[in-house]
Amino acid sequence: MIWVSAAGQGVFADTPAGRTPVRLVGIVRDITPRVAALRQKDVLIREMSHRVRNSLQTAMTLLELQARFVGNPAVRSQLQEAHGRIQSVAQVHRHLYQAAKVTSIAAGDYLRDLLADLAVHLLLPDSGITCSKTGDNPVLPADDVLRIGLVVNELFTNACKYAFAGWAEGTIAVVIQTDGEHIEIRVADNGVGVADGVGLGRDGHLGMTIVRSIVEQLEGTLSLEVCDGTCFRIRFPHH
Numbered sequence: 001m002i003w004v005s006a007a008g009q010g011v012f013a014d015t016p017a018g019r020t021p022v023r024l025v026g027i028v029r030d031i032t033p034r035v036a037a038l039r040q041k042d043v044l045i046r047e048m049s050h051r052v053r054n055s056l057q058t059a060m061t062l063l064e065l066q067a068r069f070v071g072n073p074a075v076r077s078q079l080q081e082a083h084g085r086i087q088s089v090a091q092v093h094r095h096l097y098q099a100a101k102v103t104s105i106a107a108g109d110y111l112r113d114l115l116a117d118l119a120v121h122l123l124l125p126d127s128g129i130t131c132s133k134t135g136d137n138p139v140l141p142a143d144d145v146l147r148i149g150l151v152v153n154e155l156f157t158n159a160c161k162y163a164f165a166g167w168a169e170g171t172i173a174v175v176i177q178t179d180g181e182h183i184e185i186r187v188a189d190n191g192v193g194v195a196d197g198v199g200l201g202r203d204g205h206l207g208m209t210i211v212r213s214i215v216e217q218l219e220g221t222l223s224l225e226v227c228d229g230t231c232f233r234i235r236f237p238h239h
């Protein structure tokens with residue numbers, strides 16, 4: 001099979017009957033080598049994503065091992081949070097490897113897989129805390145998906161850690177929606193709720209500080225809504 005690009009235009013003559021088409025002039029180029037080079041580039045980028053993901057996987061395994069050797073629960077929890085942050089990045093590379101275009105990712109699918117991975121580490125299988133991910137599946141630039149992943153990781157991790165301390169049941173719902181111009185993400189739990197003044201990242205805690213700074217990079221807004229528990233809403237322009 002060969003690939004060609006063609007461009008041409010009609011030549012007309014003025015005759016007593018009016019303007020009449022006489023012939024077509026144009027050029028047909030064999031662009032097979034160019035198409036092959038582009039495909040090769042795609043294959044290489046995918047291969048890179050695959051390798052980056054494997055390397056991050058190794059880093060996560062090392063963190064898990066390190067956490068097992070630490071006695072202090074607070075330090076173990078910090079290591080687990082670092083693990084979750086790397087997990088968000090590793091999932092981007094996993095999706096880039098499989099994506100139709102090597103520069104964009106279906107954000108809904110990405111969040112579904114990320115939350116499933118995070119839940120394995122943050123929730124006990126019989127904890128009674130259920131998680132859901134619903135909404136749209138917009139295809140977004142990989143950089144935006146990475147930022148979404150880091151933000152949702154912080155909010156979801158907080159919900160798992162703080163919303164239901166000692167509770168038998170609870171739900172965490174993550175929703176992503178788009179109206180074509182904006183992307184909106186909500187992470188809501190029906191737990192104890194955040195204490196007054198805590199939660200929007202102005203109190204020096206790392207997690208919400210990360211959230212606020214990434215929302216700024218996305219030129220978006222972060223709000224804490226009134227609900228039965230805690231509901232964070234992020235809205236930013238569809239880039």
Ligand SMILES: Nc1ncnc2c1ncn2[C@@H]1O[C@H](COP(=O)(O)OP(=O)(O)O)[C@@H](O)[C@H]1O
Nearest residue numbers: 158159162163193194198199205206207208230
């Ligand atoms: N979903 C939630 N439910 C209850 N409390 C929360 C929730 N999310 C955040 N918080 C409170 O906000 C604080 C700040 O969170 P964060 O900035 O992620 O820091 P960290 O998790 O390291 O404490 C938490 O320590 C917790 O008290």
Ligand SMILES: [Mg+2]
Nearest residue numbers: 154158207208
């Ligand atoms: Mg946190």
